[in-house]
Amino acid sequence: MSGAISRDEVAKVARLARLTLSETELETFTEQLGQILEHARDMNSLDLTGVAATAHPFGITNVVRDDVVTASLDRDTVLAMAPDVRDHRFAVPRILGEAP
Amino acid sequence: MTLPTNWEMVVGLEVHTELLTKSKLFCGCANNFGSEPNTNICPVCLGLPGSLPVLNREAVEFAMRIGMALRCTIAPSTFHRKNYFYPDQSKDYQISQYDLPINAGGYLDLPDGSRVSIERAHMEEDTGKSTHLGGSGRLAGADSSLVDYNRCGVPLVEIVSGPDIRSAAQARVYAQELRAILIATGASDGRLEEGSMRFDANVSVRRSGEPLGTRCEIKNLNSLRSLQRAIDYEALRQIELIGDGGVVRQETRHWDENVGETSTLRVKEDADDYRYFRDPDLVDLAPDQDWQDRVRAALPPMPAQRRGEVVALLASPTEAQLDAVEVVIDLGLEKYVHAVAAAAGDAALALSRAANEIAADIDHVDRLTTEAFATTVAMEQRGELSATQAKTVLASLLDQGGDPRSIAAALGFEQLSADSLGATVASLIEEHPDEWQRYREGDDKLAQFFIGQVMKVTKGQANGKAVIGELQARR
Structure with a gap:
């Protein structure tokens, strides 16, 4: 049967994730991702009539916390880890286009 | 303003409002406008490895209040990651609600007697604030950008109307009435000038009786005046384009308040493939009847x-x-x-x-x-x-x-x-x-x-x- 994922689809996913893959890597990952998806396809052989979809491995809902302010990180400590800082802000290469 | 005879505009609005919680949506950093840059940030809102988000109860209740005020159904909901690369989110995704929003299917009656349907009002986190250096101030002309993550993770509710609005004036009235409601619920301060309420408009045009046309989404509408002017401009632009034999492309457009025009920001394509998937760190939100009743009982008159x-x-x-x-x-x-x-x-x-x-x-x-x-x-x-x-x-x-x-x-x-x-x-x-x-x-x-x-x-x-x-x- 044809693979669970095509080479083009892998290339697209890589592009969306800003990954540059060589031709060889593209082959390798198409193969490997295909195997993972094939494995998941095994579920299709089961009769799941009447079984509710599982949204999360824990069957719990409404995990919330109180609206209380807690300490934030020290700004100097955080900014010291940034590659570039100006005016106490993270400096990044100029942005082309607006936020999605 | 009136459109040429036999033409009609079809408008839907997406309104973002920040919620008046003390802390952010998924962490305990202060939700405070005007703090010194990058002083309200922590591993969760910066998306540092190993950090885990925990949902703010007050934000949920504000979202429910908004939904109730807009006659929505409060439904079991989930949180998704919207993946994109842009420095306003340091973790490269925004936590939002996708196919299962907390509020769906409501409506808002305007003072003139018209009714605008509300498709959904979902929760999501706000992004950081970018300042663009150099150039003319427009992003494309900037040499570099500076980012303040204080706003990153601030709770938002996005209210999406149905395509029921038929004039820019009606859009303005809708926005005004919605703002009054948001203030009345206590969920928002409605301060447009501080960006705590922001508008995007989806605009299309058609000849009377025809099916819906292709829509354009207008961003950067930070005032009621901008909202009204931009919608009028955009409807006329589309009518003129079609009249000249052109075709409206589905795209995102930027409103320039000074020039009074919209311009292409980006054409809808790969950039909109956000690869939404459920955030594995967050469980379902399903307010039971008791919780809903308590929130509804505390809802002030609209x-x-x-x-x-x-x-x-x-x-x-x-x-x-x-x-x-x-x-x-x-x-x-x-x-x-x-x-x-x-x-x-x-x-x-x-x-x-x-x-x-x-x-x-x-x-x-x-x-x-x-x-x-x-x-x-x-x-x-x-x-x-x-x-x-x-x-x-x-x-x-x-x-x-x-x-x-x-x-x-x-x-x-x-x-x-x-x-x-x-x-x-x-x-x-x-x-x-x-x-x-x-x-x-x-x-x-x-x-x-x-x-x-x-x-x-x-x-x-x-x-x-x-x-x-x-x-x-x-x-």
């Missing part, structure tokens, strides 16, 4: 009802009075008007004093009790205080609180109206015998002359009605 209750106190409201009602509802001042009405006072006068004098010093409104306000209005109504004096007393009450009678006495207002007004009028009559003679002979216009003279002498502290009383007593 603007439409409150507006109606104030208007009902007026005999035949003028346009100016209806405007004053808007101000009073917007600022939550109607309790002052109701206090006066409850004491059988002049509601119209109370409305005017609330919409002008209280509104002028709204930051100190807590110092003014409804009793002190009602007493002041009653004193003005009885002529013990002139309009100017009443305004002065209200300003003083807002400034330092206290008792209106003591304030009036301390300022010498009561003495003026009781004793010295008569003396002032008497001496002015002596000074202007000709005018007095004509007044006595029935020329009532001269009353205005004497009132003017009295105001000059008393520096505006006299009561016009009281002056006429003094004049008539001597006529």
Whole structure:
């Protein structure tokens, strides 16, 4: 049967994730991702009539916390880890286009 | 503005509002506008490895309030990651609600009687704030960008209307009414200028009776004026384009308020493939009936009802009075008007004093009790205080609180109206015998002359009605 994922689809996913893959890597990952998806396809052989979809491995809902302010990180400590800082802000290469 | 004959615009709005929680949506950093840059950030809102988000209960309740006010169904919901590369999110995804929003299927009735459907009102986190250096200020011209993550993770609700709006003016009214509702729920401060409420508009055009046209989404609408102008501009642009044989492309467009035009930002393509998937760190949100009931019980009355209750106190409201009602509802001042009405006072006068004098010093409104306000209005109504004096007393009450009678006495207002007004009028009559003679002979216009003279002498502290009383007593 044809693979669970095509080479083009892998290339697209890589592009969306800003990954540059060589031709060889593209082959390798198409193969490997295909195997993972094939494995998941095994579920299709089961009769799941009447079984509710599982949204999360824990069957719990409404995990919330109180609206209380807690300490934030020290700004100097955080900014010291940034590659570039100006005016106490993270400096990044100029942005082309607006936020999605 | 009217469109060419046989053309119709179809508009839907997406409105983002920040919620007035103390802390952020998924972490305990302060949700505070105007803090020093990057002082309200932590491993969770920065998306550092190993950090885990935990949902803020208050944000959920505000979202439910908004949904209830918009007659939505509160439904079990989930959180997804919206993946994209842009420095306004350091973790490269935004946590949002996707196919299962907390609120769905509601509506908003506008004061003009029209109804706009609400498709959904879902929760999501806000992004950081970018400042763009160099160039003209537009992003494309910037040399580099500076990012402040204080806003990153601030709770938002995005309210998506159905494509039910048919004019830019209606869009504006919808936005105004929605803003009033958001303020009334306590979920938002509605401050457009601080960006705590933001608009995106989806605009398409069609000839009457035709199916929906291709829509464009307009971003960067930060005021009601921008919203209205941009929609009108965009509808006309599309009609012109089609008229010239062109085709509208589905795209995102940027509104430039200075130029008064929209321009292409990006064409919808790969960039919109956000690879949404469920955030594995967050479990389902499914408020049970009990939780919903508690939130609903605490929901204050909405603007439409409150507006109606104030208007009902007026005999035949003028346009100016209806405007004053808007101000009073917007600022939550109607309790002052109701206090006066409850004491059988002049509601119209109370409305005017609330919409002008209280509104002028709204930051100190807590110092003014409804009793002190009602007493002041009653004193003005009885002529013990002139309009100017009443305004002065209200300003003083807002400034330092206290008792209106003591304030009036301390300022010498009561003495003026009781004793010295008569003396002032008497001496002015002596000074202007000709005018007095004509007044006595029935020329009532001269009353205005004497009132003017009295105001000059008393520096505006006299009561016009009281002056006429003094004049008539001597006529």
